[in-house]
Structure formats: C-alpha cells, structure tokens
Amino acid sequence: xxxxxxxxxxxxxSIRKALIRQEDVxxxxxxxxxxxxxxxxxxxxxxxxxxxxxxxxxxxxxKETEAVQAKAGRYVNPEENPFFPDNLxxxxxxxxxxxxVLHPGGASININKAIWDMYLNQLLPLFVDAGDDGNYASTAxxxxxxxxxxxxxxxxxxxxxxxxxxxxPNDYEPPIRAKDTDALMKLLTDERVEKMVKKRVEKKADVxxxxxxxxxxxxxxxxxxxxxxxARLYDEWVIPLTKLVEVEYLIRRLD
Ligand SMILES: O=C(O)C(=O)C[C@]1(C(=O)O)C=C[C@@H](O)C=C1
Numbered sequence: 001x002x003x004x005x006x007x008x009x010x011x012x013x014s015i016r017k018a019l020i021r022q023e024d025v026x027x028x029x030x031x032x033x034x035x036x037x038x039x040x041x042x043x044x045x046x047x048x049x050x051x052x053x054x055x056x057x058x059x060x061x062x063k064e065t066e067a068v069q070a071k072a073g074r075y076v077n078p079e080e081n082p083f084f085p086d087n088l089x090x091x092x093x094x095x096x097x098x099x100x101v102l103h104p105g106g107a108s109i110n111i112n113k114a115i116w117d118m119y120l121n122q123l124l125p126l127f128v129d130a131g132d133d134g135n136y137a138s139t140a141x142x143x144x145x146x147x148x149x150x151x152x153x154x155x156x157x158x159x160x161x162x163x164x165x166x167x168x169p170n171d172y173e174p175p176i177r178a179k180d181t182d183a184l185m186k187l188l189t190d191e192r193v194e195k196m197v198k199k200r201v202e203k204k205a206d207v208x209x210x211x212x213x214x215x216x217x218x219x220x221x222x223x224x225x226x227x228x229x230x231a232r233l234y235d236e237w238v239i240p241l242t243k244l245v246e247v248e249y250l251i252r253r254l255d
Pocket of ligand 1: 189194
C-alpha cells in the first residue's frame with residue numbers, strides 16, 4: 001500500500017503527502033498520452049473492431065487488462081477501483097494483508113463512471129492533437145495509466161474523509177446524522193490547500209513538460225501538456241470529484 005495509509009502513518013499530513021506524490025504520476029501520464037494523437041477510432045462504439053466484442057476498442061482493452069490485474073490481486077488493495085467491476089475474476093494470489101483503515105460502509109464507493117466520462121469526453125480533447133496514427137493498443141494502454149492515476153487520486157477522498165472524521169468526530173457526527181451534505185462539504189473544504197494544489201500542479205506541468213537540453217536554455221517554451229490544462233483538470237474535476245467521494249464516504253460513516 002502506498003505511503004500514508006498504513007498503521008501509525010495514517011495522518012492528514014501523510015495522506016496529503018501521498019496526494020502530492022500522485023500529482024507527479026498524473027502529470028507524467030498525461031505527458032505520455034499526449035505523444036499520441038486523438039486516435040478516435042479507439043473510442044468509437046460503432047466500429048466493432050474486435051470480433052465477438054461489442055463496444056469501443058478502448059473498452060475491450062481496459063476490460064481485459066483489468067481482468068488480468070484482478071487475477072494478480074490489484075483490486076484487493078483498497079486504493080484501487082476498477083472501471084469495469086462487473087464479472088471481474090477473483091484474485092489468484094495469496095492475499096496481502098492490507099491495513100483496513102476504511103469504514104466498511106464507504107469502502108466500496110466507486111465513481112469511475114464519472115471519471116471515465118470526464119476523461120474521454122472533456123479532458124482528452126483539451127490536450128491531445130487531432131489525428132490518427134493507428135497506435136490504438138499503445139494509446140489505450142496510456143489512457144488506462146491516466147485513468148487509473150486519476151481514479152486512485154480521486155478515490156483517496158475516502159482516506160482523507162476517514163482521517164478528517166477521526167480527527168474531529170464531534171464536528172462531523174451532527175451533519176452526518178442530519179444527512180446534511182452541504183454542511184459536510186463546507187466542513188471538509190480547505191480553500192487555502194486547494195489553491196496551493198492548483199498552483200503546484202500547474203508548476204509541475206511547466207517543469208516536467210519542457211524540452212530539456214544540455215545548455216539548460218529552454219529557448220522556446222514548448223510544453224508537452226499545457227500547464228493551464230492541468231490546473232483546470234484539478235480545478236474543475238479532480239478536486240470537486242475528490243470532495244464528492246469525501247461527502248459520499250462521510251454520509252455512510254456511521255452506518
Ligand atoms: O487536503 C484535503 O484536506 C482534502 O480534502 C483534499 C482536497 C483536494 O482534493 O486536494 C479536497 C478538499 C479540500 O478543500 C482540500 C484539498
């Protein structure tokens with residue numbers, strides 16, 4: 001399990017450090033995806049490119065990859081949530097003893113449908129060039145890396161919510177009992193932190209996405225992924241969806 005969640009290390013500070021580390025993975029995964037053009041045939045539900053499989057090629061690749069990873073135990077880890085949870089095969093390997101810090105009521109929250117929709121329909125067109133180079137399998141593999149990184153980050157909201165609840169149960173219990181989602185949203189929001197997160201990811205996209213040359217003069221700033229798109233990704237989708245997961249989790253926290 002990643003840093004920040006196991007045993008004595010489970011604090012708001014350690015969880016935030018894990019979120020910061022995940023920013024690197026998200027920015028790099030977007031940079032990788034930007035190597036390929038849109039390759040829209042991959043997402044076309046009418047093309048039926050795989051005999052015997054009905055649906056877009058990307059669904060086929062993600063479903064099959066998730067099935068292999070499920071057999072190898074990926075979804076036994078409470079940080080991981082599949083995009084196609086129906087009919088996933090069970091893990092075939094001996095269970096690793098993950099620390100179970102989540103309350104069972106909220107542990108199974110899965111908002112991957114919303115993440116999938118956001119990624120394919122809204123985010124991709126913002127940072128990928130038009131065109132088709134035929135590299136569908138490689139493109140789908142890098143889509144899956146982006147999707148898994150975004151999903152892990154957003155579902156970390158469960159761990160954030162759990163630690164916030166444990167740190168201040170007296171503040172959280174009344175709105176949970178009243179099912180007051182607006183009050184919960186207000187309580188868990190820290191605008192100062194959100195501002196910092198958005199600034200930092202924009203800077204990471206700036207630094208990680210430049211062409212580096214030996215003379216160290218980045219004469220023309222040609223970004224692999226526009227830093228403002230990464231800031232927008234966090235502002236419009238990553239942070240709001242993380243907060244949605246936090247509220248959903250808290251609502252179930254006393255079940
Ligand atoms: O760090 C926190 O306290 C979180 O809840 C995470 C997060 C985020 O998604 O980055 C979400 C809500 C807060 O307003 C601040 C940041």
